[in-house]
Amino acid sequence: MRLYNTLTRQIDEIKPLKPPQITVYTCGPTVYDFAHIGHWFNYIRMDTLIRALKASGLQSKWVMNITDVGHLTSDADDGEDKLEKGAKREGKTAWEVAEFYTLDFLNGMKQLNMLEPDHIVKATDHIPEQLELIKKLGKKGFTYIIDDGVYYDTNKFEGYAAFAQLDLEGQEAGARVAINAQKHNPADFALWKFSPKGRQRDMQWDSPWGKGFPGWHIECSAMSMKYLGETLDIHTGGIDHVPVHHTNEIAQSEAATGKRFANYWMHGNHVMVNDKKISKSLGNGIRLQEIVKKGISPGAVRLHVLESHYRSQSKFSWESLEASHNTLKNFYAWTDLQFQSLSSEKLTADYTEALRAFKDDVLDDLKTPAALAIFNGMINRVEEFGADSAAVSKAIPIIEDLFGIGLSGRQDITEPQKNLIVQRKKARANGDWAKSDELRDQLTQEGIGLRDTPQGAIWVRL
């Protein structure tokens, strides 16, 4: 298994700390609003990573977090908490908002046939762990306290900017204005924020420094270490996390433990809708529900995601989603050959080589577009091979385990339907075209189409 590693800026061979186990932490959603197509692209890619790791023979231990507190509307630590803001918007408490959108997200994961993480962990369930970590950082001299919270002193951490290759001085020379004069350094970030004086927050906890709530970054460090140890194998997230969130996670984690936090960092690039990034102001964040409403299956969404490489800036459009939908129908037609063995002089299909190449591509930095081209090649050889149910049956799980696009679990046609096909064959042999067409029409009405090949009739679901 090879993967591009943001840490080394090259494609690395994945070597887990304790094979065959491999630990993976994925930065999950902040549950203050519905997930949109961009989120799903990202999580489907992470899901594909886990599938690839399993296919390479490793046993993954996968943790995904749910950010349900502390994610501010500004990384400068002066914005509102997104959950509290969502609560205000909807006339609910922050707790209710978090629960609602968490359920919506988990439901979407199921619809999209994503593997279940071994642990889905919420920030609010791990306040003590976060406090412990902050205390540890305090003892080591990495923190300072100002009016609105406990902060991490990025100057104390050597190589703070290295991971994201940040040019901190260049950034400061830009339009950025120092927001909080008390901060020692513009890059410093809050570990613990105090509740505003005279205002009751929905979510707040006691701490040694005062009542408040955790900063956004500390949760991932605390939960990752709790479930996966001080050093984990692969940490994943959206590409936007590189300069701030993941940079800060590394700073606080490695400062606390003195150890490498994660050996591999995988980042999914963003998706553009109509060549624009997805943003609230443009209102172009398409939801899964809208897609399903148009009669497009979640499997087609998955396929659309797999059609581009995770590190490229992909595009989403209804037109291309429609194309994926059509492609998927062709895949299913091939899959249904598992129920239809037709005698062919040219004997058996041999997908052994193709399947090996398919898997190799996916395990090589998740080159899913290349793997798809190989799969298409397999499908296009039906004429050559005839329909070989055994070969198809054998190939399906290998492809499905990696792609999860719904190739498994399909149903055979019914006995009466099979009988209609047999009767039609007889009618055709007798040259009774009227009867033959009538039977074909009947099957069409039941959603079954027919293709007459030299080996006999092949049915496809319409």
Next chain:
RNA sequence: GGCGCCUUGGCGGAGUAGUUACGCAGCGGUCUGCAAAACCGCGUACACGGGUGCAAAUCCCGUAGGUGCCUCCA
């Protein structure tokens, strides 16, 4: 303003020097009793201008357009 990235046929999307990527859509044809989501073929695809090379979509420089981060973002 600082630091990056991208530009491939109608659409999507691979491909880092010499071979048809591939898919969807379109057009033409074949097979067929008629059909077909089946088969075959077609559209002279690589933003533009220079440069290096026997050879460039693929390397270098420039131009144009787009876009990302530095502010929230998956």
